[in-house]
Amino acid sequence: MTAYFIRRLLLIIPTFLGITVMVFVITRMVPGGPIERIIVQARQMQSSLGMAAGAAEQRQPLSDDQIARLKAYYGFDKPVLVSYGQWLAKVLRGDLGTSTRYYDPVWRMIAERVPISLYFGILTLLMVYGVCIPLGIAKALRHKSGFDNTTSVVVFVGYAVPGWVIGVLLLTLLASVWEVFPLGGLTSDNFPDMPLDEQIMDILWHTVLPLTAYVAGSFAVMTMLMKNTLMDNLAADYVRTAVAKGLPFRRAVFRHALRNSLIPIATSFGNNVSVVVSGSFLIEKVFNINGMGLLGYESVVERDYPVVLGILVVSSLLFLVGNILSDLCVAVVDPRVRFE
Amino acid sequence: MNNTILRVERLSVSFATEKGRLTAVEDVSFSLRRGETLGLVGESGCGKSVTALSIMRLLPRPAGRIEAGRIMLENTDLLRLPAADLPGLRGRRIAMIFQEPMTALNPVHRLGQQVAEAVHLHRPELDDKAVGQEVVAMLKQVRIPEPTSRVKAYPHQISGGMRQRVMIAMALAARPDILIADEPTTALDVTIQAQILSLMRDLQAETGTAIIFITHDLGVIAELCHRVAVMYAGRIVESAAVETLFRSPRHPYTQGLLAAIPRLDRTPKAPLATIEGTVPALDTMPPGCRFANRCPRVMERCHLAPPPLVEVGEGHAVACYLYS
Numbered sequence: 001m002t003a004y005f006i007r008r009l010l011l012i013i014p015t016f017l018g019i020t021v022m023v024f025v026i027t028r029m030v031p032g033g034p035i036e037r038i039i040v041q042a043r044q045m046q047s048s049l050g051m052a053a054g055a056a057e058q059r060q061p062l063s064d065d066q067i068a069r070l071k072a073y074y075g076f077d078k079p080v081l082v083s084y085g086q087w088l089a090k091v092l093r094g095d096l097g098t099s100t101r102y103y104d105p106v107w108r109m110i111a112e113r114v115p116i117s118l119y120f121g122i123l124t125l126l127m128v129y130g131v132c133i134p135l136g137i138a139k140a141l142r143h144k145s146g147f148d149n150t151t152s153v154v155v156f157v158g159y160a161v162p163g164w165v166i167g168v169l170l171l172t173l174l175a176s177v178w179e180v181f182p183l184g185g186l187t188s189d190n191f192p193d194m195p196l197d198e199q200i201m202d203i204l205w206h207t208v209l210p211l212t213a214y215v216a217g218s219f220a221v222m223t224m225l226m227k228n229t230l231m232d233n234l235a236a237d238y239v240r241t242a243v244a245k246g247l248p249f250r251r252a253v254f255r256h257a258l259r260n261s262l263i264p265i266a267t268s269f270g271n272n273v274s275v276v277v278s279g280s281f282l283i284e285k286v287f288n289i290n291g292m293g294l295l296g297y298e299s300v301v302e303r304d305y306p307v308v309l310g311i312l313v314v315s316s317l318l319f320l321v322g323n324i325l326s327d328l329c330v331a332v333v334d335p336r337v338r339f340e
Numbered sequence: 341m342n343n344t345i346l347r348v349e350r351l352s353v354s355f356a357t358e359k360g361r362l363t364a365v366e367d368v369s370f371s372l373r374r375g376e377t378l379g380l381v382g383e384s385g386c387g388k389s390v391t392a393l394s395i396m397r398l399l400p401r402p403a404g405r406i407e408a409g410r411i412m413l414e415n416t417d418l419l420r421l422p423a424a425d426l427p428g429l430r431g432r433r434i435a436m437i438f439q440e441p442m443t444a445l446n447p448v449h450r451l452g453q454q455v456a457e458a459v460h461l462h463r464p465e466l467d468d469k470a471v472g473q474e475v476v477a478m479l480k481q482v483r484i485p486e487p488t489s490r491v492k493a494y495p496h497q498i499s500g501g502m503r504q505r506v507m508i509a510m511a512l513a514a515r516p517d518i519l520i521a522d523e524p525t526t527a528l529d530v531t532i533q534a535q536i537l538s539l540m541r542d543l544q545a546e547t548g549t550a551i552i553f554i555t556h557d558l559g560v561i562a563e564l565c566h567r568v569a570v571m572y573a574g575r576i577v578e579s580a581a582v583e584t585l586f587r588s589p590r591h592p593y594t595q596g597l598l599a600a601i602p603r604l605d606r607t608p609k610a611p612l613a614t615i616e617g618t619v620p621a622l623d624t625m626p627p628g629c630r631f632a633n634r635c636p637r638v639m640e641r642c643h644l645a646p647p648p649l650v651e652v653g654e655g656h657a658v659a660c661y662l663y664s
């Protein structure tokens with residue numbers, strides 16, 4: 001078992017190399033890279049400075065020599081694998097480069113955003129597991145009751161409508177029409193002047209709506225997964241054995257059926273970890289939250305490749321580790337699982 | 341009869357199906373004496389498990405429903421017992437083991453833990469250490485080798501025969517008055533089956549537990565049981581002491597069953613007798629005798645009303661118009 005997990009950890013290396021090589025090559029092939037952007041900017045500058053119209057506008061604003069120097073600066077003058085190697089060597093030394101947009105170190109830009117994404121991600125996971133598991137249990141035990149049917153309707157509406165649409169609806173209703181919650185951001189304007197307890201309340205108050213939007217999507221899947229697997233297990237022979245032993249039904253459910261029902265939930269843990277890491281740029285945009293999702297989206301649109309690759313490094317590593325954690329969870333709840 | 345511990349009286353059970361409520365068990369009566377082994381035999385689908393689950397009050401709900409009858413454990417009607425009293429009945433007074441040793445144990449709990457749970461439930465005065473010793477003693481009693489190390493194993497790590505032994509240990513943990521064994525050996529290899537049967541015989545001699553042994557195999561009945569009740573399509577057709585039933589079966593169905601068993605004293609390689617026709621489905625049960633469509637000695641009155649179970653000799657009852 002230990003050997004298996006060591007092997008899994010080692011396998012991270014080739015997987016990671018594969019992912020990054022692929023994205024690195026794509027950044028070379030997609031049009032609109034940093035050099036083209038600089039050329040466009042320079043051309044705009046020319047025309048706004050009122051230089052001769054017509055012929056001048058058609059002319060290349062930068063000399064070949066300047067372009068060559070830019071290419072060398074961005075590492076575009078070398079074959080793609082050579083510059084990938086140079087990039088990787090820097091990454092291994094802990095240097096993710098600097099943003100081509102802001103000229104800030106990529107590390108610092110990511111480090112500023114990670115806590116926000118982790119904050120929402122971990123809260124989302126806690127909410128999803130903390131609410132869906134008990135809700136699924138309650139629904140299974142009261143199958144086809146009024147409670148079961150109403151919660152199913154709510155849960156599936158939440159599933160059918162995308163998270164960011166729910167966000168817009170919530171904002172319109174609860175922040176704009178009724179002004180119960182703030183319109184966006186993570187803190188109020190006078191946040192720095194507040195005492196600590198008010199600061200905490202302020203953050204929580206800003207958290208409610210975006211968190212609801214985040215949770216809405218995974219809610220249905222996890223709740224119904226919990227409900228259905230528990231119902232399957234309630235009908236299982238070993239639950240009948242437990243009741244035949246003299247265990248009251250409820251105790252048979254909690255001691256016997258429940259742990260077996262957690263196995264598929266543990267399996268799905270790996271998928272949910274990716275939400276923690278990457279966030280959702282649409283929800284972040286709606287609520288004006290500066291998380292990783294928004295940073296990633298903007299850097300792709302703006303062709304800020306060092307940032308794109310930096311985010312990729314962080315999120316793919318977290319994702320790969322999350323998957324191994326998920327396997328560990330399964331092994332913990334199911335003794336039949338023995339990884340060799 | 342003071343010797344009787346359990347009496348099933350005119351039990352009828354129905355199930356909700358797509359075709360409406362269908363009666364799976366009708367008018368079933370039998371009694372079990374202290375310390376004896378009663379065989380309940382009949383082909384698959386004749387209502388043996390439903391009868392057993394009714395005694396345990398374990399019928400699937402709300403589909404299964406008891407329509408009529410009484411189940412008297414000494415002086416208590418189990419069918420009138422409030423739900424809150426059932427955990428004190430199950431396991432402690434009547435225990436049950438099931439056909440599928442593969443699925444009847446919880447796959448994620450250790451064997452020792454599962455047996456300990458039964459011990460703990462019915463003997464709460466024991467502390468953890470005493471429960472642990474009791475578990476090892478139980479496993480030793482059902483002849484599981486190396487019981488001290490086996491308690492830590494999971495069900496998937498042991499064989500089907502071993503699992504059935506664990507089930508037996510669990511069932512006997514509270515020293516119940518009655519053990520219902522629902523085809524406990526059907527899923528096992530023949531050699532393992534013989535071991536389990538001999539184990540059950542020995543355990544009964546040691547503990548004096550009365551056993552209802554359910555099977556579709558008359559050979560097993562001959563080996564293990566004192567008395568036997570034969571079921572056909574939801575009804576009891578004949579009941580007698582084992583020797584009587586094998587020596588002089590009265591019901592044409594029982595006679596057909598016995599003729600279908602291969603025996604060494606018959607002409608070698610002679611084709612076995614079979615019973616022509618098929619069992620009627622639950623939704624097409626005839627109003628009269630349910631065996632009438634296959635019976636070689638069918639009469640006109642057989643189609644009118646079901647024949648009552650009548651005494652034809654000492655402890656020998658038959659439900660057939662040939663004898664009444």
Ligand SMILES: Nc1ncnc2c1ncn2[C@@H]1O[C@H](COP(=O)(O)OP(=O)(O)O)[C@@H](O)[C@H]1O
Nearest residue numbers: 355364383384385386387388389390391400403
């Ligand atoms: N849960 C159920 N729903 C509907 N019909 C059932 C159910 N359980 C058993 N039956 C029916 O009751 C009859 C007797 O079944 P059972 O007692 O399991 O037979 P067996 O003698 O093989 O143990 C069968 O015809 C079966 O179809």
Ligand SMILES: [Mg+2]
Nearest residue numbers: 388389522523
């Ligand atoms: Mg059965």
